[in-house]
Amino acid sequence: MSHILNKKFQTALIHAPRKAPQYISSVQPPLFRASTIIFENTDALFNRHWTDPYDYSYGTHGTPTTFTLADQIAQIEGGEYCLLAPSGLSAINLVNSALLAQGDEVWVPDNVYGPNMEHLRNLEKRYGILVRVYNPIDVTSFTPSEHAKLLWLEATGSVTLEFPDLVGLVQKAQAQQILTVLDNTWGAGLAFNPFDFSDEHLAVDISVHALTKYPSGGGDILMGSVVTRDLQLHHKLFHMHAIQGIAVSGDDTAQIQRSLAHMSIRYDQQAQSALKLLAWLKQQPQFSQVLHPCDPESAGHEYWKQVCTTGKSAGLVSVIFKPEYDLKAVRKFCDHLNLFKLGFSWGGPISLVMLYELNHMRSLKNTHLQQGLLVRFCIGLEDAEDLVQDIQNALKQLE
Missing domain, CATH: 3.90.1150.10 (Aspartate Aminotransferase, domain 1)
Incomplete structure (x- = not known):
């Protein structure tokens, strides 16, 4: 009480004199809502880097709530690193923006998710990216040139539901050092492991997932994820994620986390x-x-x-x-x-x-x-x- 008396009333409302312990063991983890994150001291401020596994510096980089969900999604999909985005389409656009530059060739299946194609056509028109289309069940239709940088895969196609020749396409892309990215919303990390899906232990480089669908389960939350196993590739995506200011709500994150069980x-x-x-x-x-x-x-x-x-x-x-x-x-x-x-x-x-x-x-x-x-x-x-x-x-x- 003496502490309250030592402060003006308005100040005491903001800087509470008593603080309950900040963690208990509960079924659901605590929810953190944060834009500003308070640093304990200047050492904590300056002895940090954005590539740290858990960089608590600003809300857009992550909180315990968002990092916890990201870790869970990475585990479900068989990956190591995960970035969260405000929607599945936002996650798709993050990949395209981070990995494609002028003159690069990107291949997409004929049954590609329509908004992804629309985004790529926009990049083609504005920045000179070359968009090529292949038949997902015919590997011979995938004929990359030396400029090919990215191969999009969908398993399955979201409308006509063809399951692609995933093994053949990934083998062909890897032989030419082309990055592979899978829209794994249909499989959701449950139908198959995108990072180990064959006897030869083939893996895609990136798995994109619209958490809006099965992880949410309620038809009321928008979110997407980008999962990788390669730390260097993760950092490249994370850098674009940061400079674009991509972030998700702590409340939405907690809702999806609650539905994962x-x-x-x-x-x-x-x-x-x-x-x-x-x-x-x-x-x-x-x-x-x-x-x-x-x-x-x-x-x-x-x-x-x-x-x-x-x-x-x-x-x-x-x-x-x-x-x-x-x-x-x-x-x-x-x-x-x-x-x-x-x-x-x-x-x-x-x-x-x-x-x-x-x-x-x-x-x-x-x-x-x-x-x-x-x-x-x-x-x-x-x-x-x-x-x-x-x-x-x-x-x-x-x-």
């Missing part, structure tokens, strides 16, 4: 529901093709089987309507779904549906895809039988 349970349940849906969808006469990497008839199935030795797959399945169903009809189908909500993303508790016109999304001729409009189902945590009934009811609107 049951991520694999949710992943498995949604995957099993998707397989039940797959079996039923294949029997429906309205569809010319049903796309899922576990299905032997889907493109890339043999590569999924080769890499995903866990037998795991995400809770996504796509269908292509027969050509007689025009855009008006397929829109009517989507609008009459009840449990499936029209929205982007996946991995949350509510099942989602999205309609795509593939002829607007592809630059190569894909002989493995039928002509028609594509609908992607992203399975939530509802009962699979209810989801089947929902689709069945909507299909009746097309009769």
